[in-house]
Amino acid sequence: MTGELPAALEAEYAAIFAYGPIGVKLTGGEQTAARAAEAAHRTLRDALVVALQGTGLPPARAAYALPEPIVDRASALRVAIVVEEKAAAVWRAALPATVDTQRRQALDALTGCAVRATRWRRYAKVDPITVAFPGKAPA
Amino acid sequence: MVLTDLVHGGDEKDETPNGVRRRAVLALGAVVLAGAGASGCGLLDHEPAEPPPPDPLQPLADDAVRLAGLHRAAASDFPERAAVLTPIAEAHDAHAKELARVMATAAPSPAASASASAAAGSVEDAVEALRVAEKAAYESAVQACLKAPNHRAALVGSIAAARATHLEALK
Numbered sequence A: 001m002t003g004e005l006p007a008a009l010e011a012e013y014a015a016i017f018a019y020g021p022i023g024v025k026l027t028g029g030e031q032t033a034a035r036a037a038e039a040a041h042r043t044l045r046d047a048l049v050v051a052l053q054g055t056g057l058p059p060a061r062a063a064y065a066l067p068e069p070i071v072d073r074a075s076a077l078r079v080a081i082v083v084e085e086k087a088a089a090v091w092r093a094a095l096p097a098t099v100d101t102q103r104r105q106a107l108d109a110l111t112g113c114a115v116r117a118t119r120w121r122r123y124a125k126v127d128p129i130t131v132a133f134p135g136k137a138p139a
Numbered sequence B: 001m002v003l004t005d006l007v008h009g010g011d012e013k014d015e016t017p018n019g020v021r022r023r024a025v026l027a028l029g030a031v032v033l034a035g036a037g038a039s040g041c042g043l044l045d046h047e048p049a050e051p052p053p054p055d056p057l058q059p060l061a062d063d064a065v066r067l068a069g070l071h072r073a074a075a076s077d078f079p080e081r082a083a084v085l086t087p088i089a090e091a092h093d094a095h096a097k098e099l100a101r102v103m104a105t106a107a108p109s110p111a112a113s114a115s116a117s118a119a120a121g122s123v124e125d126a127v128e129a130l131r132v133a134e135k136a137a138y139e140s141a142v143q144a145c146l147k148a149p150n151h152r153a154a155l156v157g158s159i160a161a162a163r164a165t166h167l168e169a170l171k
Helices: A004-024 A028-051 A073-097 A100-123 B002-008 B017-045 B058-077 B079-103 B123-147 B150-169
Strands: none
Touching (some): A004 A028, A004 A073, A028 A073, A028 A100, A073 A100, A073 B150, A100 B123, A100 B150, B058 B079, B058 B123, B058 B150, B079 B123, B079 B150
């Protein structure tokens, strides 16, 4: 439990920040999915804030760098995929640093991010929509 | 120490209490050595070697091989779904290969699972059967991740998450 959970918290702040502009550029079921994704990341953030209570956890910044400007539906979907992949990576990295309940939380977080990334790839018509090792950097 | 005593322990000294103790120690050592030799021979000559216990990740690898075969069979039966099913089959192949690497066992060949058959009438039935299999395999992988030592947790966690994404992809 060293730097892995603070890194996960940073990624969750960034995901929550990104889903604001993402949601604006989407409509219908895609917008609903964006709002649900944002809510899921807020839940993960809240759990991390509790877990890291009293450890001098990093505060949320006013803004986070986006992988590209969100100007339309296509860029919104691309950013959503990247946001989920990045969050999946930090949660995967947290697994070896956790046991028991915290490992279960990290695994559920990794799984949620991986499933949302899959959903966004389907909306964006990215092929294939699955990756072999979610959260692992491509070799 | 023993050799020193053998070389330097003269007759006169052997009559002292210390000399008696030295001889006793030497005799005891001989008995221990004889015992060890005998039990060593027994292990080698009379008892079959104990097989090492199976690696806790072996069931996960077996699932991966089986699922790869199921997806490949379904992709063959329903080519219209191959764009989704084939990458999933390949992901299971990759899982089996990586699990074999960390367990230091021989990697299974994709052919090992070629005999699997979806045996389902409609594409909906076939996909539903795959979903049931993926869900069970996901739950096994979750349990394996929770029990895994730290150095295996990330790999097993990725495999669990991948199986959950297969469920999503099969919707």
